[in-house]
Amino acid sequence: MAEATAAGRVARTRRHRRRHRDRAGYLFILPWVLGFLIFTAGPMIASLVLSFTDYSMIRPPTGVGTANYRELLSDPRVMKSLSNTFVYAAMFVPLGTVVALALALLLHRVGRAAGFFRTAFYLPVMTPAVAAGAMFLLLLNGQQGLVNKVLSFVGIAGPNWTTDPNWLKPSLAIVSLWSLGGAVVIYLAALQGVPRQLHEAAQLDGAGPIRRFFVITLPMISGAVFFTVITHTIAAMQMFDQAYTMFYGPQQKANASDESLVYMVYLFQNAFQYFHMGFASAMAWLLFVIIVVITVVQVKVGNHFVYYEGGEPK
Amino acid sequence: MTSSVQSTPPVEPAPTATSPGSPQPPFAPGAVPADPAARSSSSRSAGLSWRRIPYLVVLTAATVAFIYPLIWLISASLKPKSQVFDNKLWPEVFQWSNYEKVWQVAPVLRWLFNSVLVGVMAATTVCLSSALVAFGFAYFRFRFRGAIFGLVLATMMLPGAVTMIPVYLIWNKLGFVDTQVPLWAGNLFGSAFYIFLLRQFFLGIPRELFEAARVDGCSYLGMFRRIALPLAKPALIIVFVFELQASWSDLMKPLIYLQTEDYFTMPRGLKQIIDAFALSGEYHWEIALAATVIATVPMILVFAFAQRYILDGIATSAYKG
Numbered sequence: 001m002a003e004a005t006a007a008g009r010v011a012r013t014r015r016h017r018r019r020h021r022d023r024a025g026y027l028f029i030l031p032w033v034l035g036f037l038i039f040t041a042g043p044m045i046a047s048l049v050l051s052f053t054d055y056s057m058i059r060p061p062t063g064v065g066t067a068n069y070r071e072l073l074s075d076p077r078v079m080k081s082l083s084n085t086f087v088y089a090a091m092f093v094p095l096g097t098v099v100a101l102a103l104a105l106l107l108h109r110v111g112r113a114a115g116f117f118r119t120a121f122y123l124p125v126m127t128p129a130v131a132a133g134a135m136f137l138l139l140l141n142g143q144q145g146l147v148n149k150v151l152s153f154v155g156i157a158g159p160n161w162t163t164d165p166n167w168l169k170p171s172l173a174i175v176s177l178w179s180l181g182g183a184v185v186i187y188l189a190a191l192q193g194v195p196r197q198l199h200e201a202a203q204l205d206g207a208g209p210i211r212r213f214f215v216i217t218l219p220m221i222s223g224a225v226f227f228t229v230i231t232h233t234i235a236a237m238q239m240f241d242q243a244y245t246m247f248y249g250p251q252q253k254a255n256a257s258d259e260s261l262v263y264m265v266y267l268f269q270n271a272f273q274y275f276h277m278g279f280a281s282a283m284a285w286l287l288f289v290i291i292v293v294i295t296v297v298q299v300k301v302g303n304h305f306v307y308y309e310g311g312e313p314k
Numbered sequence: 315m316t317s318s319v320q321s322t323p324p325v326e327p328a329p330t331a332t333s334p335g336s337p338q339p340p341f342a343p344g345a346v347p348a349d350p351a352a353r354s355s356s357s358r359s360a361g362l363s364w365r366r367i368p369y370l371v372v373l374t375a376a377t378v379a380f381i382y383p384l385i386w387l388i389s390a391s392l393k394p395k396s397q398v399f400d401n402k403l404w405p406e407v408f409q410w411s412n413y414e415k416v417w418q419v420a421p422v423l424r425w426l427f428n429s430v431l432v433g434v435m436a437a438t439t440v441c442l443s444s445a446l447v448a449f450g451f452a453y454f455r456f457r458f459r460g461a462i463f464g465l466v467l468a469t470m471m472l473p474g475a476v477t478m479i480p481v482y483l484i485w486n487k488l489g490f491v492d493t494q495v496p497l498w499a500g501n502l503f504g505s506a507f508y509i510f511l512l513r514q515f516f517l518g519i520p521r522e523l524f525e526a527a528r529v530d531g532c533s534y535l536g537m538f539r540r541i542a543l544p545l546a547k548p549a550l551i552i553v554f555v556f557e558l559q560a561s562w563s564d565l566m567k568p569l570i571y572l573q574t575e576d577y578f579t580m581p582r583g584l585k586q587i588i589d590a591f592a593l594s595g596e597y598h599w600e601i602a603l604a605a606t607v608i609a610t611v612p613m614i615l616v617f618a619f620a621q622r623y624i625l626d627g628i629a630t631s632a633y634k635g
Contacts, residue, residue: 024534028450031443032466035503040469043480050479103376109369118625120377123384126613128563130581131606134588135387138599144399146386178380182628189629238473241565249589267475272570277479284475291473
């Protein structure tokens with residue numbers, strides 16, 4: 001009897017202490033919860049509501065039903081900016097992955113010297129996007145730019161990268177490729193985590209370097225590749241800084257071409273230059289849905305190929 | 315999971331310093347490159363180094379492609395207007411006055427100061443708030459912990475555009491439009507990616523350390539301040555530098571929130587200089603390029619000082635699961 005109450009008391013104090021601890025846990029995560037409610041959940045609902053209204057900040061929003069969403073489909077610039085963004089992403093993401101992977105593979109081969117090159121490849125990442133945009137406007141200049149000068153050495157007549165409507169998106173992709181050092185660093189770390197004895201075993205079995213790359217290296221680092229492809233795609237869909245720096249602003253009438261109009265630039269213009277906030281909200285939700293769909297597809301496809309050490313991740 | 319990817323493969327017993335569970339696995343500087351690779355490559359290097367020459371040649375070419383634009387930029391920013399496009403590495407004439415000119419035509423010093431202020435505020439607040447929240451998720455067991463943490467991760471996929479307009483309306487209502495407050499104050503509530511990073515780090519701290527402090531009568535906040543925070547210093551440096559860089563680079567928020575020239579951050583001001591001097595008027599690119607150098611150099615300096623933290627932090631962030 002006495003033992004039972006003692007045990008009960010212990011259990012009770014333990015439960016009490018447990019509850020006390022729980023409450024403290026909530027206090028620690030409180031900042032995030034507040035921020036989530038004020039700056040994420042609330043605004044998400046508000047933006048969804050706004051997307052069914054006409055709102056320019058002067059008068060209160062007026063409901064317009066699904067008009068904004070119908071306008072999304074009928075506004076040619078929405079479709080144009082969407083396709084521009086896809087084209088840019090389709091150039092940058094695969095190319096960026098292959099180039100970064102190639103550089104990381106080379107770095108992995110040179111041992112100690114890798115540190116120096118790794119630093120060199122990462123410096124452009126530190127360069128602010130506006131600075132990179134300004135710099136590449138000159139480097140890619142059709143007549144006098146350094147890029148075309150180098151191309152002419154090997155007998156290629158370079159295009160007018162920054163003015164020819166057909167070359168604006170490749171230009172943007174080049175600027176982004178210049179700062180892919182982050183992916184190189186990630187891949188190099190992944191490569192260094194591939195156990196050597198796997199390669200040695202395969203070598204004993206007579207597998208050549210190319211076969212070893214596809215059978216061992218690539219599966220072993222597929223998690224890192226998968227991660228960068230997803231994050232690069234999400235970032236590419238929201239590309240803004242370089243495009244805005246290079247082709248928009250007060251001088252934009254000079255290049256009236258819509259070929260460099262990426263989705264976020266058009267959304268930004270609608271929201272904060274034309275103050276079509278309802279329409280811009282609808283654009284934002286369309287982008288959200290597109291990003292979710294792309295990411296889900298990538299995860300589904302990725303799960304067939306990605307090798308996870310120690311089984312599936314949570 | 316982090317440590318399982320990075321720790322030494324099972325050829326040799328892993329040195330205890332990097333084994334999972336020790337306080338610093340994810341971020342300890344230098345822990346990222348797996349030892350065997352480095353060791354075996356150095357043992358190979360003696361006899362077979364000539365084999366690496368083709369690799370080194372290609373890598374050097376790539377390095378030139380990555381670094382030369384920056385060198386070109388510095389060189390061009392010192393040239394007279396007529397020679398900006400001559401693509402010579404060494405300017406024929408050093409026109410240092412380009413930099414004086416920038417100082418005269420725009421409040422560049424002011425913008426630099428603003429960028430430093432906003433960057434330090436953004437980085438400091440995000441470090442403290444994210445660490446607090448991360449510690450909450452790492453140490454305590456409470457109802458819905460898993461679900462709430464899942465929600466934290468889910469917010470990383472949300473494009474900023476979805477919340478951009480209502481958040482602007484909130485700051486507008488509070489009277490903070492055309493001040494720098496909206497550029498950093500959101501960070502008071504933590505940021506999902508950093509919360510994740512720091513939680514991983516805190517999970518690596520042995521629980522016994524906290525239990526011992528508990529027995530000694532340490533409060534939860536005391537545990538956070540005296541044990542968790544000091545041990546997490548390498549991770550906090552990473553978060554600080556990442557956020558500083560993100561804030562320094564950001565163009566969109568300053569475009570949305572700042573109208574008064576004196577409040578501009580460096581990228582916002584740089585964009586204005588490019589528009590006014592290089593893309594219109596008399597095309598004074600040499601002035602715009604001097605401003606570009608001024609906007610870039612501080613981040614290069616940050617990189618010079620925090621390089622290993624940044625590079626190891628990037629390498630680690632990929633293994634976030």
